Amino acid sequence: xxxxxxxxxxxxxxxxxxxxxxxxxxxxxxxxxxxxxxxxxxxxxxxxxxxxxxxxxxxxxxxxxxxxxxxxxxxxxxxxxxxxxxxxxxxxxxxxxxxxxxxxxxx
Amino acid sequence: xxxxxxxxxxxxxxxxxxxxxxxxxxxxxxxxxxxxxxxxxxxxxxxxxxxxxxxxxxxxxxxxxxxxxxxxxxxxxxxxxxxxxxxxxxxxxxxxxxxxxxxxxxxxxxxxxxxxxxxx
Numbered sequence: 001x002x003x004x005x006x007x008x009x010x011x012x013x014x015x016x017x018x019x020x021x022x023x024x025x026x027x028x029x030x031x032x033x034x035x036x037x038x039x040x041x042x043x044x045x046x047x048x049x050x051x052x053x054x055x056x057x058x059x060x061x062x063x064x065x066x067x068x069x070x071x072x073x074x075x076x077x078x079x080x081x082x083x084x085x086x087x088x089x090x091x092x093x094x095x096x097x098x099x100x101x102x103x104x105x106x107x
Numbered sequence: 108x109x110x111x112x113x114x115x116x117x118x119x120x121x122x123x124x125x126x127x128x129x130x131x132x133x134x135x136x137x138x139x140x141x142x143x144x145x146x147x148x149x150x151x152x153x154x155x156x157x158x159x160x161x162x163x164x165x166x167x168x169x170x171x172x173x174x175x176x177x178x179x180x181x182x183x184x185x186x187x188x189x190x191x192x193x194x195x196x197x198x199x200x201x202x203x204x205x206x207x208x209x210x211x212x213x214x215x216x217x218x219x220x221x222x223x224x225x226x227x
Contacts, residue, residue, distance in 0.1 A: 032213070034212075034213040035215070042219075044203070045207075046215050049213045050213070087153070087154060089214070091212025091213060095169040098153055098156070099217075101153055
């Protein structure tokens with residue numbers, strides 16, 4: 001089973017600041033890494049597909065990069081509505097696995 | 108616009124079977140190109156993939172749950188279902204159904220989730 005480790009676990013950020021969340025895989029997964037946002041008491045929303053593919057309807061301040069074992073989710077110019085927990089997920093091999101989550105709080 | 112909605116009992120007794128259904132609206136479950144999945148989230152914790160099914164009936168399960176899980180599909184009702192047998196308190200979680208892009212493997216659409224509590 002591929003283990004995904006996110007860092008940091010928690011981040012408190014002021015609006016307009018840049019946020020960087022990393023996800024490290026226990027073995028190479030190519031670009032089969034996806035990012036999700038979960039707001040309190042809500043379901044999950046797909047933000048980035050396949051490490052860096054932007055999606056329709058997702059604000060352009062969200063971007064992803066990386067391949068192999070190291071990946072990054074960047075939120076440029078954080079907005080108040082971005083307060084949420086962010087998860088990475090790998091689909092390279094079964095079973096699908098998720099990172100433990102990174103909670104982003106707005107100062 | 109495709110939407111997913113979970114339904115089923117919110118309370119299950121220990122040793123019994125947890126049964127949930129996901130209804131797909133706004134699109135056909137038989138359209139191809141997607142798998143249909145169950146994922147759970149223990150209270151205040153992370154996410155665990157349970158398994159998924161293709162409209163043809165092919166299934167894939169998490170080895171950690173495989174011995175207790177069945178995922179099935181009813182294309183006539185545009186639904187897919189989860190059965191988790193011999194539940195314990197450790198199975199208390201929010202259960203989500205989700206659509207999986209077959210090519211990339213991401214979960215591109217999620218239901219709202221339903222809390223299932225295992226308690227006597």
